[in-house]
Amino acid sequence: DTEVTQTPKHLVMGMTNKKSLKCEQHMGHRAMYWYKQKAKKPPELMFVYSYEKLSINESVPSRFSPECPNSSLLNLHLHALQPEDSALYLCASSQGRGRDYSNQPQHFGDGTRLSIL
């Protein structure tokens, strides 16, 4: 069983809907990440939170809005998505803060498979 829990496992939504993806970890990690993975492609980094503060935004469109309400939770709010946003969304966490997270392994959840109609 993974130590990073993502809900829901599957999500189908229309382009006008608003939904949220949730990620939770209880390993005491202080860095959390969102990745997007298209079919047969490697994951691509979207956002990094370090100590509940957004430290990296990889020029992600504003229809994706991350939120880190506390050290254990990471949300990704979705609004007005496009069909090309259909993908597997992965959450990860690691110890450390700021650039120090680079020395620690990242632990991934099983992802949320998102389909946009």
Added chain:
Amino acid sequence: KQEVTQIPAALSVPEGENLVLNCSFTDSAIYNLQWFRQDPGKGLTSLLLIQSSQREQTSGRLNASLDKSSGRSTLYIAASQPGDSATYLCAVIYPKLIFGTGTRLQVFP
């Protein structure tokens, strides 16, 4: 711009073979390198993390080596089993993770 490539893209072998998966990166100024496996429709499972100052790491039947100067890492899998079937991804920490293209491994009985 850092680019990470994995060879071969796919591999199908009989059970019991020893395997070598290759990972190459274009910029040697990496922090660390991490190997993952991904089962179909699942997230990533961390296998090994090699610090930039290390040459190799071992975990059970897995051994990963790192040669920063030549921009290469290899993952050695000893005595492969059908349960090893998955996609294997290497990622350089730069400091963010940049993933390779993956090797899809199938081990048949």
